[in-house]
Amino acid sequence: MLAKRSATLPCRSAAAKPVVRVPASRGRLQVACSSHAKFFVGGNWKCNGSVASVRTLVDELNAGSVPKGVEVVCSPPYIYIDYVMQHLDAQKFALAAQNCWISGNGAFTGEVSAEQLADFGVPWVILGHSERRALCGETNEVVGKKSSHALAAGLGVIACVGETLEQRNGGAMWTVLDAQMKALVDEIKDWSKVVVAYEPVWAIGTGVVATPEQAQEVHARLRAFCAKHLGAAVADKLRIIYGGSVNDANCAELALQEDIDGFLVGGASLKGPAFIKICQSGAAKAQP
């Protein structure tokens, strides 16, 4: 059921400043940071794709129309980043890596540093994705330290948090989310280039999307946590995006929720037309 909406979108804070217009990014390294929430859509391609499919996807994305006020980043596997950087329309899409190392360059076989990403012109990195937490043993502390290091290197960070079904059903959801957020709060000093992605693990790749009410409840709670620890001004500006089985059929209803500032999309980001529709669902909240 759709949330009650007025013709104008709700303002999170009575004291919210007027929208600050930010010029569209012309360079790969510019992370557009407005002083007001700007709808943000990330496409996390995960470990998917081939030379042929990436070429097709890039062509599909370039053919699509993205509302000007919606910020979109695509996150290919490392090996395809160069191709995507050369061919994806930079006026519509920026790039994100799916991970980076916790410190600078050095003897860390198989890793890529935040400094290298910045050097190569990749402006964003996804950190703390549940797949890295679960499959690669990344703890809250590691995610917090990676985030602060990436920010210091000049990247924007999409920091992921989320509970498992067992944690939700067992009543541990808020404890888990608070601990994940606290680790970020402890390490991150400047939140202007941070996007928080709420991704309930039970919704990732399952086809079971959180209801708009479930997502809104958690997003509002995450924002309240940030207001308590970082102040209302930071919390109000922070983009909190939802991820977990978002597709072109369910995005519009989710996008209407007051505290949903965008999406982190997995499977549907591999289909150009569907991903474009998801980007377009943010048009109502787009900042010019």
Ligand SMILES: O=C[C@H](O)COP(=O)(O)O
């Ligand atoms: O990073 C994206 C999330 O893991 C969501 O993946 P999904 O859209 O395939 O559920």
